[in-house]
Amino acid sequence: MGDPASIGPEITVKALSRKELYDKCRPLVIGDARIMDMALQELGRNDISVHKVTSPHEGLYRQGVIDVLDMGLVDADKLELSKVSSMAGTAAFGYVKKVIELAMKKEIDATVTNALNKEAINLAGYHFSGHTEIYAEYTGTKKYTMMLAHHNLRVVHVSTHVSLREACDRVKKERVLEVIRIADEACRSMGIEKPRIAVAGLNPHCGEGGLFGREEIEEITPAIRAAEAEGIHVQGPVPPDTVFSKARGGWYDIVVAMYHDQGHIPLKMAGFVYNSEAQKWDAVEGVNITLGLPIIRTSVDHGTAFDQVGKGSANELSLINAIEYAIGFALNSNIQNRMI
Template identity: 65%
Template sequence: MNQLPILGITMGDVSGIGPEIAVKALNHKEVYETCRPLVVGNSDIVKRAVELIGNDLKVHVIEHVVDAEFRYGTIDVYHRTDFNIEDVPYGQVSTLGGKAAFEAIEKVIELAMEDKIDATITGPLNKEALNKAGYHYNGHTEIYAELTDTKRYSMMLAHENFRVVHVSTHVSLRKACDLVKKERVREVIEIAQNACLSLGINNPKIAVAGLNPHSGEGGLFGDEEINEIIPAIEDARSRGINVEGPVPPDTVFSKAIGGQYDIVVAMYHDQGHIPMKVVGFQMDQSTGSWKAVNGVNITLGLPIIRSSVDHGTAFDQAGKGTASEESLLNAISYGIDLAKARLNKKKS
């Protein structure tokens, strides 16, 4: 048991589905057979989530990681942020919800930086609540980058063997085009290479998506491929990286899903997110609700491990007890794999 990695799990915005899916995930016995999980956040919120889903899980409040029991049937909670839970009702944006979410993230990062936990797993944030509380970030990625003093980083989305890493994420589409620069594209290719190696993929096959339709068609539809993307790819190849591109963005993801590539470098947020969510998210036509929400969001380039669900707070579903924990279980699984790889690397 003491050899299993310790995972710190945050619930995201406490008014969303984050607490519910955290409790549901920790109701899976196999989680405790593969890691030592603890929740970082308000313990009363965890208790409310336990009552919501109607199970008999116990809540064990701790002040230090060493106090955790890591026993199935009991959720260890590293308590943060005191408040009256009636002040954070389900499905509502609030300053308090944003404050609680940020303080949990801040603590879980601190614990990881101090090597008291081996990986961090994050629930979904509400960016409006976060900014309302005075924390002016676009999302988890930017918080982690600042609090770990990381300059070179990128977001990776993953579902089974389909992986996408981004040149830019939470910026306008107009600005995203301006951010497609040789140095940044080459940097993300290298980040993608290191990510695959950390997952045990030797000599990964990397595809770089074009920015423009048909990857610019030789300059007819834009010159970013000629001036920025192709030089970045050639530079990466000269460093021994197995990379192809620019591959037209309307076919590159189908090729990756078919196993031709281990990872795709996407140029901007929606270029990578849309194909990932088409694959991982499935809606039930008869009920109009999600029957599967799969996928993981991983921040690459950090000195610590961060894996996350690939969906939002779903305020419209909060408090109903119907949210799926699948994406969180996927995030936990990825966190375990990355933590084991890092621990093994330290030993060697």
């Protein structure tokens, strides 16, 4: 459900009001039933009801009913929408931890997360920089990375939630090679038989032969050569100011970015479309996927959007994209006799 004070409950209602999703999967919300009821009321959706369950097997899984595994972590009378609070942080963290437990026990096939507020979960005493790190901790995963996807544009990252100075220090051969391998495996999991991988440079013009930095020479290129020796179809380093346009044009199936903003900015330029005349978002698309985990995790590619809470205008496209990606990963994993 995401942070209960965020747009998470609203876009969950909007996404799960679509019949086509129930034709593809059995969606279960992990959260607070009363908060979901409030979202239904705000949107005027009297045609939809909330069904509280205590386990996935109790769900009805039909359009017009939103099945909620009720955690009871929020006092709705005290919750302030659009505000950072330890109560909301505790709840958001609890939802994530629970959905990880269900997936690790194989009671569900895939997990999809709405946004949480990093300040709120840290205020609640859970010192993580985001979903990715929570998933890594509670699945015991050491080698993982974030992938962003918008249609045919896919990006994975050598580093994410660290300072830019530290991100540069993390560009090492071993880590770049590790992310190339994860990218190759992820594409194959999506049904791409022979993935074409591009590796972005770190420095302008890929360092211009060492004039603007030596990371390409000493770390990135050796990683690319090692990956080629393993039979991976990889090219680079490619100048970061052109590699994403090439990928969007179909040259590559996925791009290895060196740090958070290098990968996030082009994805959000492609997926986030603001209509200045109507003063609203026409599209907020894109998916955040954690690769390298023993379970499937996809997520919206946006934050809690406290400025939009309660207005009924929050865009659900990114959540729908995330659900569809989760379904695709689950189907490609040949998972049988369990529920998404």
